Amino acid sequence: METKGIIKSLSVGKPKAHYWKSQMEISGIGKSKTVAALLTKEGFIGDGVANTDFHGGPDRAVCLYPYEHYQMWEKEFKKVFNPPSFGENICVSNMIEKDVFIGDIFSLGEAMVQITQGRIPCSTISKHNGEDQLLGRIVETGYTGYFFRVLEEGSVGDDSCLKLVERKQGNISVLDANFTLFHNRKNRKAVEELLEVQELADVWREKLEKALL
Template sequence: MEYGKIKSLHAGKPKHEIFSNIDIFSAMDKQAQDNLTVTKAGIIGDGVGNVKFHGGPDRALCFYPFEHYSLWNEKFSKKLDIPAFGENLTIAGMREETTYIGDIYQIGDVIVQINQGRIPCSTISFFNQEPKFLELVLKTSFTGYFARVLQEGTINKQNEIVLIDRLQEKISVHYAAEVILHKRDGLEGAKALLTLESLAEDWKQRILKRVQAAKN
């Protein structure tokens, strides 16, 4: 049985803030929490700044691997404050390369399913005062990932993250992100993602458009 570890939990409502001298309406500046109350719509007391491109049931929880922080700290010669990515769960032992689309985890009495990688926006650059942050994150595909909620409940920061079902072991979150962000393996990569019933609807539509365009 595989386990992940919670390093910290975060939540926060969107608000107007000044990041890098720019006024942005964002929920990036999340606060540490001991517990999260999780519904299928998302976390109670949490939110997003731009509901058109963020949030929703397919993005109810945002995860970011703790292991990547050392890379970014070295890259920018400073220690980034967690959550630098505005993630809800900073986790260890669950990197994108070893976490698969469709994975089902139990955290406390909450059950979630990983359904897509994250496509961050320029807010992460402004928030962390590093102009090249977004560019470098997209280049590596170390973007973190989202989950939908299958069973509502409470997550405690002491809970382990227990893998209870792995539906496939071919398409990791990292591979899926590489296909979406960098067109890895071309049409074959795109078609591979379409075989995943658990893939988030937004990513299905992105890939369908790519496949349809290739036919025309």
């Protein structure tokens, strides 16, 4: 198997109260690093979400954010971002959105996971990091990170690697899918091609099918 990704941080956390601009909100974005966690079909033990519109469920059990983007955002916003600033479970190098594909299956420690969708970011990313423009830039670039479903449960350590086991299709990367959903939903051909990917998350399938109506 080809080694694809090196974990830079493994993080979990339950939803808790955050105070942003004097407003209290409950969010699961504030995760803490850990050395190991058990991964189940619903996600890591010790992890949780508050906003189920954007996070959680079997198709979104694990959130990954590429390590390479941290340096780019630091240069753009002239501040330090430390993992897991984007609320990710795993911050990983060598797996940016353009290089992985919807449906890719990876081993992750003792577990097996499959890419289902790009992340649809919400305003908590900007609030959590104190940068009002961050959400818009993430959507604009497509550097959203992405989600996995869990095919086989198992223990994951912060020293684990992600190794590519099977590539179901090599035509639509996560970045391609993000562009279609965020910027190109009126392109019927692009939408139909993305819908042909059987491994696509149900929530994305519903959004794209509505775009065809």
